Amino acid sequence: xxxxxxxxxxxxxxxxxxxxxxxxxxxxxxxxxxxxxxxxxxxxxxxxxxxxxxxxxxxxxxxxxxxxxxxxxxxxxxxxxxxxxxxxxxxxxxxxxxxxxxxxxxxxxxxxxxxxxxxxxxxxxxxxxxxxxxxxxxxxxxxxxxxxxxxxxxxxxxxxxxxxxxxxxxxxxxxxxxxxxxxxxxxxxxxxxxxxxxxxxxxxxxxxxxxxxxxxxxxxxxxxxxxxxxxxxxxxxxxxxxxxxxxxxxxxxxxxxxxxxxxxxxxxxxxxxxxxxxxxxxxxx
Amino acid sequence: xxxxxxxxxxxxxxxxxxxxxxxxxxxxxxxxxxxxxxxxxxxxxxxxxxxxxxxxxxxxxxxxxxxxxxxxxxxxxxxxxxxxxxxxxxxxxxxxxxxxxxxxxxxxxxxxxxxxxxxxxxxxxxxxxxxxxxxxxxxxxxxxxxxxxxxxxxxxxxxxxxxxxxxxxxxxxxxxxxxxxxxxxxxxxxxxxxxxxxxxxxxxxxxxxxxxxxxxxxxxxxxxxxxxxxxxxxxxxxxxxxxxxxxxxxxxxxxxxxxxxxxxxxxxxxxxxxxxxxxxxxxxxxxxxxxxxx
Ligand SMILES: Nc1ncnc2c1ncn2[C@@H]1O[C@H](COP(=O)(O)OP(=O)(O)OP(=O)(O)O)[C@@H](O)[C@H]1O
Ligand SMILES: [Mg+2]
Numbered sequence: 001x002x003x004x005x006x007x008x009x010x011x012x013x014x015x016x017x018x019x020x021x022x023x024x025x026x027x028x029x030x031x032x033x034x035x036x037x038x039x040x041x042x043x044x045x046x047x048x049x050x051x052x053x054x055x056x057x058x059x060x061x062x063x064x065x066x067x068x069x070x071x072x073x074x075x076x077x078x079x080x081x082x083x084x085x086x087x088x089x090x091x092x093x094x095x096x097x098x099x100x101x102x103x104x105x106x107x108x109x110x111x112x113x114x115x116x117x118x119x120x121x122x123x124x125x126x127x128x129x130x131x132x133x134x135x136x137x138x139x140x141x142x143x144x145x146x147x148x149x150x151x152x153x154x155x156x157x158x159x160x161x162x163x164x165x166x167x168x169x170x171x172x173x174x175x176x177x178x179x180x181x182x183x184x185x186x187x188x189x190x191x192x193x194x195x196x197x198x199x200x201x202x203x204x205x206x207x208x209x210x211x212x213x214x215x216x217x218x219x220x221x222x223x224x225x226x227x228x229x230x231x232x233x234x235x236x237x238x239x240x241x242x243x244x245x246x247x248x249x250x251x252x253x254x255x256x257x258x259x260x261x262x263x264x265x266x267x268x269x270x271x272x273x274x275x276x277x278x279x280x281x282x283x284x285x
Numbered sequence: 286x287x288x289x290x291x292x293x294x295x296x297x298x299x300x301x302x303x304x305x306x307x308x309x310x311x312x313x314x315x316x317x318x319x320x321x322x323x324x325x326x327x328x329x330x331x332x333x334x335x336x337x338x339x340x341x342x343x344x345x346x347x348x349x350x351x352x353x354x355x356x357x358x359x360x361x362x363x364x365x366x367x368x369x370x371x372x373x374x375x376x377x378x379x380x381x382x383x384x385x386x387x388x389x390x391x392x393x394x395x396x397x398x399x400x401x402x403x404x405x406x407x408x409x410x411x412x413x414x415x416x417x418x419x420x421x422x423x424x425x426x427x428x429x430x431x432x433x434x435x436x437x438x439x440x441x442x443x444x445x446x447x448x449x450x451x452x453x454x455x456x457x458x459x460x461x462x463x464x465x466x467x468x469x470x471x472x473x474x475x476x477x478x479x480x481x482x483x484x485x486x487x488x489x490x491x492x493x494x495x496x497x498x499x500x501x502x503x504x505x506x507x508x509x510x511x512x513x514x515x516x517x518x519x520x521x522x523x524x525x526x527x528x529x530x531x532x533x534x535x536x537x538x539x540x541x542x543x544x545x546x547x548x549x550x551x552x553x554x555x556x557x558x559x560x561x562x563x564x565x566x567x568x569x570x571x572x573x574x575x576x577x578x579x
Contacts, residue, residue, distance in 0.1 A: 184387040187355050187375045188401040188452065198403070202391045279390040279432045 067249045072256065075249040084238070089257075091233035095151055096223040099158025103219065104212055107163045111170025111208075116196070121171070132164035140225050149230040157226035158219045165214035173207025174200045206277040213269035220262050302369045303330035304456055304489040305354060310363035312349055323349045325514035326363070333455075336482070336490045338500035341510030342550065342557035347493040348384060350515065351458050354491065355381050367456065377405055380454035382445045382462040384493075388433040394420060394444050395429040401452035419447040422481055439470045446478065450485055457490045463499070475502055476531060483528060497546050502534060509549050512557040519549055 034041065051069060058066040079085035114121045114128075140157050147153035177200050185199045227236025235254055242250025274280075312324040323346040331337045339347050352358040353365060356375040364371065367378070380401065388397050396403075399416035403409070420429055423443040433441055442462055449457055462478075463471040482490065494500050500507045507521040523542060525533055533539050 180383065180385055180387050181389060183357055184381075184383060184389075185400075185404070187357060187379075187381045187383075188404050188448075189375060189377050190404040194404055198400075199389075202389070205391070277391065279434055 064246060064248055067252065071249040072252050075247075075253045079238075079250075079253065085257075088233050088235050088238045091231070091237075092223050092227065092235045095154035095226070095234070096158055096219055098151075099155040099222065100162055100215060100219045102155065103159045103162035103215055104166055106159075107166025107211065107215070108170050108208060110163075111167045111211075112174065112201075114167065115171040115174035115200075115204075125171075128164060128167050132168055136160050137221065137225050140222075141229050143226065144230040149232065154223055154226040154231065154234070158222040161222035162215035162219040165218065166208070166211040169207045169211025169214070170204060173204030176207075177203040206273065206280055209269070209273045209276055213266065213273065216265045216269055217262065220258070220265070224258060303366070304333045304335070304368060305491065306330040306364075306366040306369075307350075307354075308364040308366070310350075310353070310365055311361045312346065312353060312358070313361045322514035324353075325516050327510075327515065327517055328363075329508050329517060329520060331456075331489055331491060333489055335506065336492065336504045338504035338507045339491060339493045339510065340495065340497065340500045340507050340546065340550065341515060342512050342554045343495060344557060345510045345513050345553070346515030347495075347510065348460055350510075351381070351460050351491065351493055354456070355379055355458055377401065377452055378454055379456045379458060380449035380452050380488075382442075382449045382457070382459040384460040384462075384464065386433075386441060386465075388441055388444055388448075390433055393430045393432055394425060394436070394447075397433070397444055398447045398451050400448060405452070416447070416451050419451040420444075422450070422484060423447040424477070439466055439474065442466060442474060443477075446481065450481060453485070453488070455488050457488050459490065459492045461493055461495070464494075464496075471499070472531060475499060479503065479527070479529060497543050497550065498534060498539075501539060501542050501546070502529065502531075507546060509546060510553075512553040518553065521546055521549075 054066075055068060058068045076085070110124075114124055137157075139160065143153045143156045143160075147156055181203065182195060182199055185195050190198065223234070224236035224239070227234035228240045231237040235258055239251055239254035239258075242248075242254065307327050307329055310324060310327040311322070314321045314323060327350065329337075339350065341347050349358060353360050354367070356373055356379070359373065366372075389400070392400070395413060395416055398420055399412040402412035402415060407415075417429065420426060423446050425440060425443050425447065428436065428440065433444070436444065442465075445462065449459070463474050466474060482488075490504075492500070492503055501523055504523055507523060509518040509521065510516065511518045521542065525539070
């Protein structure tokens, strides 16, 4: 029975003990329902657990550090009602999106050029690697000095943070293309352009998407920090303002919203990776 | 079944010109000052429409020879003539089935098979149509939209065959295409190959293998190479009429040829494995090395 085999493979992956044949057949429907939906069950349980722990911790710490979830919820409703939250969200999102798009486009182009020219690679790679591992976020105040308070500075910070993983992954993807495939294309009469567009680029796509996923995470940090140092609106601005006013609920509200945005984006990027490279057997993250 | 093609490219050369001719071909690899002679003074020719097997111990230079014929590897000295002309680059007149898995993982079966036509900038519709015919021919009908990782090893090799056949090459180069398959699948693929070859009005085939019975079953002639550096040890005629089916493998004539080639190659395998010919080791070797070849 084909269903049997998939079930048992699934079992091994999750490391749960396989039920013996007899009992497995008996309690089939309940067990299989739990198995199918177990991710959801576990997710909901862990969220509830987290909320309980939060409330306990909040009850035992200063109001200046943690506040009960109810207070954060109230702050949320107030911010939505006043329209402030929507404004801040849009302001951040705009800077983030422009920065990310520019960083992706430029990063891919630079990565491709690096990977296809050895001289360019030798000259550029040390700098790219150095800048990737440096916490460039420290430069954010300088960007404000150069570009002034506003969108340009935010975009510049996002680009600075987001571009390097894209460059590095694009170049790596192209450079690690299976030599056998390149040779196979050559053997079937591909010219240089065809090898590039039909072998190197497709082979690099999964790497590029991984680079983009990293860029999303770093870009989010970039936008928030840029807004800390100088902005008239934005989620980072909101968190900063709240902390200046000892509005702990406001700070946590901003952090929670950022966390949810970050998680959603990363999840979407994983989806995107799987959609764009269905031939790759993705392990569950 | 309707023939899928007649002669493809017209050549001014007459029928007596061999499709492939190697004259004193030598190939030496140089790496960091070390030289390694892979092929030494190899001369042989393959007539149009002929199926020639290239047989030799592991590491004797079979793949290297095939790669030089395809134009992926330059030769060091000697001559390599294709239709009487020296060729140094890969061309659409030669199709290859590689030893290692070389389907493009991001392309479906259909897109893999039509790849060669795509590189020749044939219209997509024409290319797809032709690819479909060859997919059908190798028995993969219905799997056009599957990705290579969704196929079994045998199916992948069929797709590889279809891809090579699809460019309708005059010269088909195959490098141990069935080596990774289990024994039963391999036998089936051997008959399948002969069937496809016959139905496509056969190009010329150069087929690398280290399986003596595979070479005997498939080919018109077997070129036996020595251990490295590969030289021609002997060229054996295989006179069985076509079409052939697996039952000929049990005829005394077949067994006689396999035996003859085996004694020829035994010494070479020994050399390749760094053994000397001594009487004690004969029995050992016969039971351990190359099982299934006798
Ligand atoms: N690119 C290369 N650079 C250096 N040496 C090489 C290269 N390719 C092959 N060789 C050497 O040439 C010799 C012949 O290799 P080849 O791959 O042609 O053997 P083969 O007969 O196909 O073996 P097998 O049956 O195991 O596939 C080997 O000793 C190998 O190490
Ligand atoms: Mg080989």
